[in-house]
Amino acid sequence: MSTVAVILAAGLGTRMKSRLPKVLHPILGDPSLLWVLRALPSDLGGAVVVVHHGKEQVERAIGAWQTAGLLPCPISTVDQGVPLGTGHALQACIPELDRLGAGQVVILCGDVPLTTPGTVQRLCASEALLLAMDLQTPGAYGRVLQHPDGRLAGLVEAKDATPEQLAVQRVNGGAYSLPWPALRLALLGLTNDNAQREYYLTDAVVGVAREIPVAVEVCEPEELAGMNSRHDQAALQAAAQRRIERHWMAEGVTFLHPGSILVGPRVHLHQDVILEPGVRLEGAVVVGEGTQIGQGTVITDSTLGPGVEVRPYCVIERALVGEGSKVGPFARLREGTELAEKVHIGNFVETKKAKLQRGAKANHLAYLGDTEVGEGTNIGAGVITCNYDGVNKHRTLIGRNVFIGSDTQLVAPLVIGDGVLIGAGSTITKDVPADALALSRAPQVNREGGAPRLRTRQRKGTGLS
Numbered sequence: 001m002s003t004v005a006v007i008l009a010a011g012l013g014t015r016m017k018s019r020l021p022k023v024l025h026p027i028l029g030d031p032s033l034l035w036v037l038r039a040l041p042s043d044l045g046g047a048v049v050v051v052h053h054g055k056e057q058v059e060r061a062i063g064a065w066q067t068a069g070l071l072p073c074p075i076s077t078v079d080q081g082v083p084l085g086t087g088h089a090l091q092a093c094i095p096e097l098d099r100l101g102a103g104q105v106v107i108l109c110g111d112v113p114l115t116t117p118g119t120v121q122r123l124c125a126s127e128a129l130l131l132a133m134d135l136q137t138p139g140a141y142g143r144v145l146q147h148p149d150g151r152l153a154g155l156v157e158a159k160d161a162t163p164e165q166l167a168v169q170r171v172n173g174g175a176y177s178l179p180w181p182a183l184r185l186a187l188l189g190l191t192n193d194n195a196q197r198e199y200y201l202t203d204a205v206v207g208v209a210r211e212i213p214v215a216v217e218v219c220e221p222e223e224l225a226g227m228n229s230r231h232d233q234a235a236l237q238a239a240a241q242r243r244i245e246r247h248w249m250a251e252g253v254t255f256l257h258p259g260s261i262l263v264g265p266r267v268h269l270h271q272d273v274i275l276e277p278g279v280r281l282e283g284a285v286v287v288g289e290g291t292q293i294g295q296g297t298v299i300t301d302s303t304l305g306p307g308v309e310v311r312p313y314c315v316i317e318r319a320l321v322g323e324g325s326k327v328g329p330f331a332r333l334r335e336g337t338e339l340a341e342k343v344h345i346g347n348f349v350e351t352k353k354a355k356l357q358r359g360a361k362a363n364h365l366a367y368l369g370d371t372e373v374g375e376g377t378n379i380g381a382g383v384i385t386c387n388y389d390g391v392n393k394h395r396t397l398i399g400r401n402v403f404i405g406s407d408t409q410l411v412a413p414l415v416i417g418d419g420v421l422i423g424a425g426s427t428i429t430k431d432v433p434a435d436a437l438a439l440s441r442a443p444q445v446n447r448e449g450g451a452p453r454l455r456t457r458q459r460k461g462t463g464l465s
């Protein structure tokens, strides 16, 4: 008999006012549901996500996370059909939980992203436990009623509660661990005889509590806070950010202006990293020791080695940046960029599927796409790899210690040998052998005294002709 998690995610999320299903709204770049799934332990017998509204989008997202290896255990989905309450959601899971041979069921909500893996672990290790929180203003949450010894005695939804029950400040966090046979039995007896005409999971939990003791653990409210509105989303993101900041500061990372810096949950920062104001790091990002990320830089799914200097206002996506490289200001490294050690990428340089070997430099205003650049090669200002002929992409292979003069167009496919020198302003369309000097320029004409003559003609309106 194994422990299986059930994640409730079929609700509409009306108050988000969005086409995107609520559980796919991001907190620091990762959707709420991904936070929940990633907090699950890896030794579960599986996890079942209950879906309905936005089912296709949610299933597509789960598939992509699975492919990317982001999920700790196998995930299946169950379509609840028109959602008739949290109890109805669990009823819809009965065949799937039976199929998975569930002995113990852990129930979480897909819109409660900040429950820590430690708390989920404790839930999984308990036989019968409900997570609660103590709130000054308990609002619409269900109220937790306890026996004098602390065991669960009852759960009352705010809409069904008496004034005395409404005054209770201990509320149901909606996360439970229960033995499946007992819960299954209780689910079969549910009715919707309540203010909301819903099948309440809470009624089934209380049903189980009549048979066996169900413990109540009080958690930090942040761990059980749900995302029901854009305001909740912003508050959860701020809470997640504080948690992540605290963690990395303790690991020796400087946040120069914490309130403005966003660091996602899958980011790994090494000691002495410095993050300047307005930096955003999302997805799987690794930043090596002593690397400094300049103000306003956005980095997604990338690895930066140690001692890298990213100057302000760069955008780096699915790229590798080698040790001691310098990037920016205002550089854009796109997918498939690989910089070896000590590479310089300067201002207004865009790279895509570009491999630059050790010490290569492109310091100003260049586009390098579908290209390999050898060790020590210098790419001048305004150089463009013309990689796209309107139909196909072609590659430009540039050797070692090449000098490419400013404003050169390299019309791919092209191979430039080692040690080549290309004169500024050239349009290179043919391969260049090693050590050759390549030039392609229209001959220059100097007409003595031509400038005043032209100006006179321009004033008469006859111009250059």
Ligand code: UD1
Residues within 6 Å of the ligand: 008, 009, 010, 011, 012, 050, 080, 082, 083, 084, 085, 086, 087, 088, 089, 109, 110, 111, 140, 141, 142, 143, 155, 156, 157, 171, 172, 173, 174, 199, 200, 201, 202, 226
């Ligand atoms: C539920 C609890 C309440 C608790 C609160 C904590 C019940 C009856 N009440 O409130 O005691 O304080 O959670 O957040 O369980 N969902 C489905 N299918 C449905 C209904 C809901 O999948 O038919 C999902 C929602 O998408 C959401 C989660 O279940 O992820 C909780 O639903 P929500 O409506 O937010 O909670 P309440 O029922 O109001």
Ligand code: MG
Residues within 6 Å of the ligand: none
């Ligand atoms: Mg509800």
